[in-house]
């Protein structure tokens with residue numbers, strides 16, 4: 001249930017979200033709420049509707065129906081204000097290959113009224129020694145850290161991180177996880193879209209699972225394991241619990257449409 005009392009207003013509240021692209025319903029009915037200071041995970045199979053949901057939250061897409069509130073504001077009606085309060089991790093593949101790390105941060109800083117200090121941000125993401133490196137010379141992990149820095153350049157209160165550690169080696173993943181924990185410790189609320197259950201278990205306080213455009217779970221990782229164990233007592237870890245729940249949902253819908 002979404003809590004709306006002023007003393008405990010969620011930072012992000014999504015209620016009954018719906019978004020279609022022509023005949024394709026990408027998001028049919030998604031609801032969840034993220035509290036201040038949380039790292040909240042958004043999970044679901046490929047094509048479930050996660051990116052569409054976060055693009056509606058960030059104001060990049062306009063929803064067809066349902067309510068979204070971010071820091072008490074509506075993304076499509078108050079997008080200008082929210083743009084500096086919500087940092088969305090962009091895909092760095094969009095950056096010119098010759099652009100240097102520090103230049104990229106300075107260019108993006110110029111778009112915001114109160115940007116983060118570039119030297120401090122370089123330090124936070126561990127790229128000070130690579131500040132003069134061209135984008136094309138960065139490793140996968142360094143590119144990922146740059147994309148996180150770009151999400152933080154506007155000094156946001158909320159960071160939306162999508163596919164945070166895809167393609168990184170084990171050390172790179174751990175470095176990025178530590179960075180996300182530092183981001184949270186600095187007071188930023190994090191919405192994390194992920195396919196990796198170990199990442200979610202390590203980082204997230206709570207999570208929502210979306211399947212076929214609908215929220216099928218909203219709660220803590222422990223709650224998810226307990227829910228799955230009710231149906232199958234052998235389930236004792238998050239990955240098995242997640243897979244069992246998604247599978248049960250698929251069977252339910254296939255059964256309903258048979």
Ligand SMILES: Nc1ncnc2c1ncn2[C@@H]1O[C@H](COP(=O)(O)OP(=O)(O)OP(=O)(O)O)[C@@H](O)[C@H]1O
Pocket residue numbers: 021024025026027044045046047048049050051052053
């Ligand atoms: N612009 C669009 N036009 C038509 N269909 C779209 C568009 N964007 C997304 N879709 C479709 O909507 C559904 C949900 O897509 P979305 O990208 O939100 O899923 P996702 O959960 O983020 O998937 P993944 O984990 O693969 O990134 C998919 O079937 C996708 O093909």
